[in-house]
Amino acid sequence: MAELPVAPCVRILKKAGAERVSEEAGKYFAEVLEEIALEIAKKSVELAKHAKRKTVKVEDVKMALNG
Amino acid sequence: MAELPVAPCVRILKKAGAERVSEEAGKYFAEVLEEIALEIAKKSVELAKHAKRKTVKVEDVKMALNG
Numbered sequence: 001m002a003e004l005p006v007a008p009c010v011r012i013l014k015k016a017g018a019e020r021v022s023e024e025a026g027k028y029f030a031e032v033l034e035e036i037a038l039e040i041a042k043k044s045v046e047l048a049k050h051a052k053r054k055t056v057k058v059e060d061v062k063m064a065l066n067g
Numbered sequence: 068m069a070e071l072p073v074a075p076c077v078r079i080l081k082k083a084g085a086e087r088v089s090e091e092a093g094k095y096f097a098e099v100l101e102e103i104a105l106e107i108a109k110k111s112v113e114l115a116k117h118a119k120r121k122t123v124k125v126e127d128v129k130m131a132l133n134g
Contacts, residue, residue, distance in 0.1 A: 003075040003076075003082070004075050004076075004079075005072070005075065008071050009070075009104065011070045012070050012071075012101065012104045012105055012108050013111065013112065013123055015105065015108070016105055016108035016109040016111070016112045017112040018108070018112045018115070018122075018123045019121040019122070020121055020122040020123070021122065021123045022122055022123065022124045022125065024124070024125050025122075025125045025127065025128055028125045028128055029104075029107070032107070032128065032132060033100060033103070033104050033107075036100070036103060037076065037079045037100050038082065040096070040099070041079050041083035041085070042084070044083070044085070044092075044096070045080065045083045045084040045085045048085070054086040054087055055086070055087040055088065055089055055092075056080055056085045056092050057089045057091070057092050058089065058091050058092045058095045060092065061092055065099060
């Protein structure tokens with residue numbers, strides 16, 4: 001884990017209207033997003049393999065989001 | 068938009084087993100994650116306000132994920 005940096009995730013919370021964000025909430029939000037990202041990524045990779053490709057393309061990510 | 072950097076998003080795809088990722092797919096994946104993040108963030112901010120707080124806490128993000 002820990003690929004997504006916390007600072008941009010905190011900026012997204014601020015953009016959503018947060019006046020303040022606790023340090024723990026910023027870290028937790030980044031972790032949650034990374035888990036969600038990994039699930040979508042796994043599905044995208046499966047779909048690329050299913051299409052007999054080694055390269056993940058936009059169409060794989062799009063289909064991963066639909067299923 | 069464009070808070071989440073593309074490189075960590077590509078690393079998540081690689082971690083999920085991607086051999087290669089097209090440049091467009093990396094960018095698209097980052098955009099999609101940011102949209103998802105913004106939705107969760109908006110709900111988290113609403114929940115903090117609902118609890119009469121100016122600070123977003125872990126409990127807000129947790130509840131945002133449940134609803």
